[in-house]
Amino acid sequence: MTQSDPNGDSSVERQLAQTVKALAESEARFRAIADSMPQMVWSTRADGFHDYYNARWYEFTGVPAGSTDGEGWNGMFHPEDQPRAFALWRRCLETGEPYEIEYRLRRHDGVYRWTLGRARPIRDGSGEITRWFGTCTDIDDLKRSDQAKELLSQELSHRIKNIFAVVSALIALSARQHPEARAFATAVRTRINALARAHEFVRPHTESSKPTVGSMTLHAFLTDLFKAYSDLKGKPRIILSGDDATFDDQAATSVALLFHELATNAAKYGALSREDGRVALDTRRADDRFILTWTETGGPPVAGPPAHTGFGSSLASLSVEAQLGGRLERKWSPSGLQVIADLPATALSRRRAAQNVA
Missing domain, CATH: 1.20.58 (Methane Monooxygenase Hydroxylase; Chain G, domain 1)
Incomplete structure (x- = not known):
């Protein structure tokens, strides 16, 4: 027999009433918070059916309440953006991946403004998606x-x-x-x-x-720089091998000056001054170092280091040691000059290194 209070209400009925009241208060708080946000807020059922928009959405779009429920939201986008936005949304519903996209959203005055759309799924204890909550942020001015x-x-x-x-x-x-x-x-x-x-x-x-x-890599940069030293058929005479590396503008000038000097000297006095001469440039990552080895073969015999250091040699040393924080070594073997530039691994992409530290 169900226990009742003096007013005739059962304890189950009281609990149900309290639950309904708590849910109503929770929903009211959510709507108050959502309506106070500067972003447009929306939510959908697990299947992607849109069933809620905050006040900011209706203020921005000017559409009647409820008119964009279901899939009506897609019609608010610029026609060129609709297929892309809808396809990505369907994929996110299938995979559960977060939704993020930039598209042009029609404002109440008919003007399309760039908007950042984001959504994340809400999962229950078993991992099943129960709802999606999303926002739309006007980024047109920033864009x-x-x-x-x-x-x-x-x-x-x-x-x-x-x-x-x-x-x-x-x-x-x-x-x-x-x-x-x-x-x-x-x-x-x-x-x-x-x-x-x-x-x-x-x-x-x-x-x-x-x-x-080409792309922003060391090999792409050097390949472009060495085109001027190809043979008459356009075949490279400076052969690149080894590890490639991310490359940025902070290192570009120093690297360009170094290898321009080496290639120019090779064309005047070294391996590239003879038709069958070649240069091998090997680039290797070793722990926290990046080592570039320039080796000339097939050129005139090398008697030894020059009696005087020219401006070009000083410039090459300055580029490696002062600008890139590395070490430059020259080996004057009879078969040809070998130059080794031993650099910190971060020297070629200082911005990325700084981001990784941050």
């Missing part, structure tokens, strides 16, 4: 600011590239007016061109300009 910065960066980079060309042209013009300085002018121009190639590699690129320099 336009980033686009403006990118445009400015592209323009600045283009102007820097033009400066390299103008300086090179001025040196060439001066050399014609002063023939006695032609050798010096040629050496300066080739170094400026090496810097220009380094800048071309690391400057900000659009999608259409990226393929001209």
Whole structure:
């Protein structure tokens, strides 16, 4: 027999009433919190059926309450973004992966604004998804600011590239007016061109300009730099092997100057001065070091180190030791010059190293 209180209500009925009251209060608190947030908040059933939007959603979109329930939300996106957003949402429902996407959402005045959409699943004790909760954040102003910065960066980079060309042209013009300085002018121009190639590699690129320099790796950079030293058929005479490495603009100038000097000297006096001469450049990661070994073969016999250290050699040493924090060693064997650049493993990508430490 069910125990009743003096008013005739059973204890089960009281517990049920208390549970209903607690649920109503919890839902009221959730709605109050959700409606106070600056983001648009929404939730769905486990199958992805949208059944809740906060007040901010309706304020932003201007649509009648309930009109975007179910799958009506997709019609609020820009037509070009709808297939992508819907396909990703369906995949997340199937896999349980978090949902994150940028799309253009129609505002109440008909203007489409870039929005960041995110959603995470809620699981029960057995791991089954019971609901999805998501947000939409207006990022249009930030997006336009980033686009403006990118445009400015592209323009600045283009102007820097033009400066390299103008300086090179001025040196060439001066050399014609002063023939006695032609050798010096040629050496300066080739170094400026090496810097220009380094800048071309690391400057900000659009999608259409990226393929001209390849990906941001050491081997891609050096392959581009060494194209000028290929044989008449375009076959490389400087052969790369070993470990590749992530590469950034902080190291590009120093690496460009080092290997430009080595390649130029090899073309004048070393292995590349003869048709059958070759250079092997091996790059190896060893613990916390990255070692680059330049080995020349097939060139004129080497009698020993030069009597005087030229500017190019000093520049190469400065690039490795002062700029990259490494060590530079030269071995003058009869078969050809060997140069070993022993660098800290982080020297080629200092930004990534700093991010890893952080």
